[in-house]
Amino acid sequence: MKNRRDRLIAVLVIMPSVILLGIFVYWFIGRTFYISMTDWGKEAPLAVNPVIHFVGLQNYKELFTGILNGRFRQDLVNTFFFTVLFVSGSLGLGLLLAILLDREPRGEGFFRTLFLFPMSLSFIVTGTIWRWLLAPRGGINVLPKLFGLPPLGFEWTSSRTQIFSFNWQDLPRVTALVVAAVLACLTWRAVRRGRPRRAIIAGLCAAGLVAWYIWGSQLVPPALPYPEIHGFNLAIVGIIIAAIWQFSGYTMALYLAGLRGIPTEVREAARIDGCNELQLYRRVALPMLKPITLSAVIILGHISLKTFDLVFAMTGPDHASTDMPSVLMFVKTFRGNQFAEGAGIAVVLFILVAMVVIPYLAWSLRERSSL
Amino acid sequence: MRKLITAAVVALSLGGLVWAQGSLSGELEIFSWWAGDEGVALQALIDLYESLYPGVQVINATVAGGAGINAKAVLKTRMLGGNPPDSFQVHAGQELIGTWVIAHRMEDLTWLFQEEGWFDTFPSGLIDLISTEEGIWSVPLNIHRSNVLWYIPENLEQWGVQVPTTWEEFLEIAPVLQEQGVIPLALGRNWTASHLWESVALAVLGPDGWEALWKGELSFTDPKVIEVWDLFGRILEYTNEDAPSLSWQQAVDMVVNGTAAFNVMGDWAAGYMFATLGLEPGVDFGWAPSPGTAGIFMMLSDSFGLPVGAPHRDNAIAWLKVVGSREGQDAFNPLKGSIAARVDSDLTKYNTYLQSAAADWRSNTIVGSLVHGVVANERFMDGFATVMEIFLSGRNSQQAAMAAEAIAIQSGIAK
Numbered sequence: 001m002k003n004r005r006d007r008l009i010a011v012l013v014i015m016p017s018v019i020l021l022g023i024f025v026y027w028f029i030g031r032t033f034y035i036s037m038t039d040w041g042k043e044a045p046l047a048v049n050p051v052i053h054f055v056g057l058q059n060y061k062e063l064f065t066g067i068l069n070g071r072f073r074q075d076l077v078n079t080f081f082f083t084v085l086f087v088s089g090s091l092g093l094g095l096l097l098a099i100l101l102d103r104e105p106r107g108e109g110f111f112r113t114l115f116l117f118p119m120s121l122s123f124i125v126t127g128t129i130w131r132w133l134l135a136p137r138g139g140i141n142v143l144p145k146l147f148g149l150p151p152l153g154f155e156w157t158s159s160r161t162q163i164f165s166f167n168w169q170d171l172p173r174v175t176a177l178v179v180a181a182v183l184a185c186l187t188w189r190a191v192r193r194g195r196p197r198r199a200i201i202a203g204l205c206a207a208g209l210v211a212w213y214i215w216g217s218q219l220v221p222p223a224l225p226y227p228e229i230h231g232f233n234l235a236i237v238g239i240i241i242a243a244i245w246q247f248s249g250y251t252m253a254l255y256l257a258g259l260r261g262i263p264t265e266v267r268e269a270a271r272i273d274g275c276n277e278l279q280l281y282r283r284v285a286l287p288m289l290k291p292i293t294l295s296a297v298i299i300l301g302h303i304s305l306k307t308f309d310l311v312f313a314m315t316g317p318d319h320a321s322t323d324m325p326s327v328l329m330f331v332k333t334f335r336g337n338q339f340a341e342g343a344g345i346a347v348v349l350f351i352l353v354a355m356v357v358i359p360y361l362a363w364s365l366r367e368r369s370s371l
Numbered sequence: 372m373r374k375l376i377t378a379a380v381v382a383l384s385l386g387g388l389v390w391a392q393g394s395l396s397g398e399l400e401i402f403s404w405w406a407g408d409e410g411v412a413l414q415a416l417i418d419l420y421e422s423l424y425p426g427v428q429v430i431n432a433t434v435a436g437g438a439g440i441n442a443k444a445v446l447k448t449r450m451l452g453g454n455p456p457d458s459f460q461v462h463a464g465q466e467l468i469g470t471w472v473i474a475h476r477m478e479d480l481t482w483l484f485q486e487e488g489w490f491d492t493f494p495s496g497l498i499d500l501i502s503t504e505e506g507i508w509s510v511p512l513n514i515h516r517s518n519v520l521w522y523i524p525e526n527l528e529q530w531g532v533q534v535p536t537t538w539e540e541f542l543e544i545a546p547v548l549q550e551q552g553v554i555p556l557a558l559g560r561n562w563t564a565s566h567l568w569e570s571v572a573l574a575v576l577g578p579d580g581w582e583a584l585w586k587g588e589l590s591f592t593d594p595k596v597i598e599v600w601d602l603f604g605r606i607l608e609y610t611n612e613d614a615p616s617l618s619w620q621q622a623v624d625m626v627v628n629g630t631a632a633f634n635v636m637g638d639w640a641a642g643y644m645f646a647t648l649g650l651e652p653g654v655d656f657g658w659a660p661s662p663g664t665a666g667i668f669m670m671l672s673d674s675f676g677l678p679v680g681a682p683h684r685d686n687a688i689a690w691l692k693v694v695g696s697r698e699g700q701d702a703f704n705p706l707k708g709s710i711a712a713r714v715d716s717d718l719t720k721y722n723t724y725l726q727s728a729a730a731d732w733r734s735n736t737i738v739g740s741l742v743h744g745v746v747a748n749e750r751f752m753d754g755f756a757t758v759m760e761i762f763l764s765g766r767n768s769q770q771a772a773m774a775a776e777a778i779a780i781q782s783g784i785a786k
Contacts, residue, residue, distance in 0.1 A: 041750075046450060047474035068777055071757050136613035158615040160764055235615075317440060318561035319615050320760035334444035336753030337470060 029350070036060070036343035045337045059344040065223040070230075072345065073168055075325045077230045079352075082240060082324070083304040089244040090300055091293065094251025099281060101252070102259045112256070115249040123246070127313025130242035131157075134314075157238040157315050157322055165231035169222050173213055180209035235321035239314055243304070251296050258292040259285060298360040302353045325349055396426035399686040401675075402449075403460035404442035405707075406435035408646060412706035416512075419702050420693045427686050432456060438562070450476060455678040457687040462744030463501045463511050463672040469748025469782075471676070472508050478677040479506030483688065489695055492713045496737035500745055501674065509674035510695040513709035516638045516728055517669040517740040518570045518661040526629050527657075538574055538602055538662045541633075545609040548632050555609035557631035559622040564607075564614070565742045565759050567635045571606060572599045574663025578736050585739075585746040587786045591776035600768035607766075627656070635661045637671070637743070641724040642708020652724035660731075668735035671743035672712055747784060754778030 036059055038052045063069050097115055101108055118126065133139040134156040141152040155161075166174075183206035190199035262285055270284045308326040315322045317331050325345050333342030399420075405413040410433065417429050434442035439460075446459055455476075461467045471477050484490055484507055490498065493511065501509055522534060530551055535541035545555035558564060573581050575598055576589070583589035589596065611617075611631065623640050625631040627648060634640065641658065644650040652658075660667070675694050681687045693699040700711035705720045710729045718726050739745025744752065758778065762771035779785035 044474040046447060046470055046476065048476075050474075068754065068757065068774060068781075071760065131616070135616050155613060156616070158613045315615065316560050318756040318760060320757070320764060321615070330444070331440075331753060331756070334447055335440060336750050337447075338750065338753070 032343045032346050032350075035340055036347045038340050040340040040343075041336075041338035045339055055340075059341050060348075063341065063344055063348070067224065070168075070228055071320055071323060072325065072328055073228070074230045074233075074320060075323050075328050076348075078233060078236055078322065079305060079307075079324055081232045082236055082243075082307065083301060085236075085240050086243045086247075086304045087297055087300045089240060090247045090251050091296060093244060093248035094296070095255050095289075097248065097252040098255035098259055101256055112253075115252050117249065118246045119250050121246065123307075123309035124313045126242055126246045127310045130238065130245070131314045134238045134241075155235075157235045157319070159234045160321055161234045162229075162231040163234065165229050168228040168230050169224060172220075176209045176213045180206045180213070183209070233321040235315070235319070239307075239311060239322055242314065243307070243310060246310075247300060247303075251300070254292050254296050255289060258289045262288055294360070294363075298356060301356045305349060305352050305356065394426065395424045395686055395689055397683050397686060398428050398430055399458075399683055399690055400430040400432055400456040401458055401460075401690065402432045402434075402442070402446060402456035404434055404436065404439035405460065406433050408642075409707055412703050415706055416693065416699055416703045419699055420690060423693065424686070424689055427683075427689075450678070453680070455680055455682075457681045457683045458675045458677060458690050460673055461509060461676060463497075463509055463674040464739050464745030465748045466744025466752070467501070467509055467674070467676060468503055469750070471678075472503060472505075476679055477508050478679055479508070480510065480677060480691070481507045483510070483691060483695075487692060487695055492697075492715055494714060494732070494737060497670070497672070497712060500670075500737075500739050501672075509676035510691045511672040511674040511712035512694050512700060513673050513704050513707055514712050514728075514732060515671050515709050515743070516731070517566065517671055517743060518573060518664045518667065519636065519638050519640070520659045520661045521623065521626055521634045521636060521640055521644075522632060522657050522659075523626060523629070523655070524657045527632065530632065532632070534657070534659050535633075535662045536659070536665065538571065538606065541662050542605060542609075549609065553629070554611045554625065554631040555633065556606065557617075557622040557625040557634040558607075558610040558614040559617040559619045560615050561756055561759055561763075562742055563617075563619050563622060563636065564763060565755060566637065567606070568599070568603050568759065569669065569741045570635050570661035570664060571603045572596075573667060573669055573738065574661065575599045575602060578667050578738050581738050581746075585741075585784060587779075587784055590785060591779050592772050596775075597768050597772045600762065600771050604762070604766050604768060607763075637740075638724070638728060639708055645722060645724065646708065652722055658724065658727075666735055668731050668737050669740050670732075670737055671740040671745055673709075748782055750782040751778055751784055754782065 037054060037056055039055045039058070040050060040052045043051060063072050101112060101115075105111070135141075136155050136158055141154065141156075143152075145151055183202045187199050187203040187206060190196075190202060266284060266288075267280060270280050275283065306326055307324050308330065311322055311324050311327050312330075317327060317335075326349060329342050329345040329349070332338045332345065401413075401417070403413060413431065413433075417431060421427070421429055434445045436442070442460075446456075449455060450471075461471070467477070484498075489510075497511060497514075498507065501507060501511060520534070527534065530548060530553060532544045532547060533540075535544060541555070548555045556567075558567065572584075576584065576595060580589055580595065584591070584596070611625065614622075617625075619636055619640070620643055622631075622634050623636060623643055626634045627644065627650070638658075641652060641656075644656050645652055650656050659665075675691055677684070677687055677691060695713075697711070697713055697715060697717070700713055701717050701720050704711050704716070705722070705725070708725070710716070710721065710725050710732055714733050716729065718729055721729065741747050741752070741755070747755070755775065755778065758771055758774045761774055762768075765771075776785060
């Protein structure tokens with residue numbers, strides 16, 4: 001009797017948040033998916049009852065192959081480079097700071113607070129400060145003048161230089177090659193571990209992709225009539241520096257907590273076994289910090305995919321060299337009244353973030369259930 | 372004190388109106404993006420309204436930031452959510468028509484224009500730009516001019532150059548300036564490049580060609596329009612390389628502190644130099660129509676309209692009457708640094724620059740600005756920012772022209 005009442009109360013208590021989550025998260029996600037498959041944005045998008053037709057994947061086709069949406073594709077490339085460099089930079093710097101503080105220098109508490117401070121600022125504030133610091137004719141560039149040196153000439157976020165340029169239309173072929181390489185590795189591993197079925201499947205897939213790369217891809221007509229060049233815009237370096245400045249303190253805190261969690265016995269045992277300090281960190285501490293690294297990658301990764309405010313504050317709504325999909329989504333939707341295409345960009349972002357977060361959730365759930 | 376005097380003067384001059392309509396009560400919500408320096412001007416207008424209609428409580432709903440990009444986003448979510456303000460600031464012309472009028476969100480104000488006699492007090496060129504065949508959609512409060520070239524007379528003298536009257540002249544003197552280590556033309560981020568583009572386009576196409584472009588009679592891929600991009604590209608050679616990092620104010624600063632010789636910017640630059648930097652118009656800084664556009668006034672205007680379903684419609688109509696009145700415009704504009712849309716404003720209240728602009732406003736050919744919402748709808752304007760980036764990165768006229776034509780087709784401008 002009591003058990004049933006308990007369960008009833010539990011259900012009642014949990015109901016409001018389930019309903020609210022259902023409406024305000026999942027229903028809205030579903031609605032965004034739906035809108036992205038309509039043509040909302042034509043004629044009079046802001047009418048009381050706008051005329052909306054279902055058009056299937058038309059908007060996605062437009063985003064990935066449309067002549068006018070080159071900006072979106074460059075944004076994806078920008079996001080890729082930004083994410084990789086920002087995440088690795090924050091992890092590296094955070095780890096370095098954590099190890100330094102782990103040596104318990106004098107004034108550790110002071111430095112810990114100092115390094116954590118940028119975290120307390122909003123991206124808008126960080127962006128504004130760094131916009132000033134990175135102004136080509138002021139800030140960092142004139143710093144060497146203090147020491148009687150000539151000023152730096154780098155244009156920072158104004159730079160329009162692009163490196164690692166590639167033709168967007170090569171992307172499917174290059175992807176095929178990369179996936180084939182990964183599959184080949186899997187085949188090799190499966191062979192070595194004596195799993196013939198797995199080896200055969202992976203090997204066949206790899207061979208198929210290579211075959212497609214060599215012969216099949218020539219048959220597919222190019223999506224665009226001319227090569228579309230995208231690459232790594234050096235202007236993003238400025239944004240990356242600002243983002244790392246803001247978040248390395250956070251990764252430092254995570255790592256420091258992890259380092260402090262390593263029992264003294266383990267460290268001492270390693271030392272007795274003849275570890276020097278460097279080996280201690282490389283062979284003992286770092287492997288034990290793996291879960292922390294993983295969580296940090298997930299957290300920073302999804303933040304960087306969604307970056308909006310930092311870019312908006314540093315370079316405004318229309319600077320293609322540093323543009324991100326989220327900024328484009330905002331201007332397309334709320335300035336250009338292209339609600340369907342804006343929703344399409346939102347869905348692409350959603351899928352990208354899901355690709356980062358879902359494996360992590362699966363991993364942590366498995367971890368928890370195995371405990 | 373000044374507030375009191377204004378109120379008293381207005382109360383006397385509009386005494387009849389006060390008696391007739393002083394009985395309004397309730398609230399009035401005014402939505403705008405005027406904060407900071409411009410907020411003062413809006414407050415003067417609100418003060419005037421409150422002195423006329425003391426029973427009405429005015430709610431000043433301002434969303435600050437970046438030429439209204441944030442305010443417009445908030446306004447759109449409010450309108451879609453069925454919660455319109457009583458009246459909102461909007462750029463007169465296609466930015467209003469292409470977004471709100473075709474969506475049947477605005478009330479036709481033709482009757483108000485007739486009742487208030489505004490057909491005689493606003494230039495007919497302006498009324499054309501804010502009307503469709505179905506009606507007139509907003510009350511213009513102020514006029515800014517887009518095609519103005521700014522400079523410091525003393526500096527030009529020192530560098531030995533004259534103010535260019537055509538872009539060819541500019542291209543001749545630009546190397547002279549460069550030799551002396553001066554940047555010939557200061558430029559800021561993306562939209563200021565588009566702003567420069569519209570002045571260049573007006574010079575190449577002339578007022579008729581410019582209008583034909585927006586009526587869909589002239590294609591964006593026409594050799595004449597490609598010529599605009601070519602000339603624009605040659606002009607860009609003489610601008611600063613750090614342009615994407617600069618706000619328009621910083622670009623004006625470059626002219627003021629002698630790093631650059633000229634800047635093409637709307638005449639809010641005069642307000643900035645006069646009010647913020649404390650420079651005397653005509654003495655400390657000079658101006659001319661942007662090269663090749665003498666006798667043409669490329670205008671933009673902030674206006675207020677009446678949304679369908681405004682919660683306090685009567686109060687909003689009273690607000691529109693104040694916005695369109697001579698007193699209202701003369702209270703607002705000297706502080707905002709713009710001129711009155713009416714042709715009968717009291718010029719003694721305005722500074723030297725604004726007086727000269729008002730004289731031009733009454734005599735010049737009037738055309739509308741692209742970047743500031745007069746001639747093209749928001750979809751085109753949004754796309755044009757991307758076209759500008761395409762050109763700034765690639766400097767390819769043909770490519771930019773094709774992209775512009777594509778968005779013109781998408782947004783229903785080109786046929």
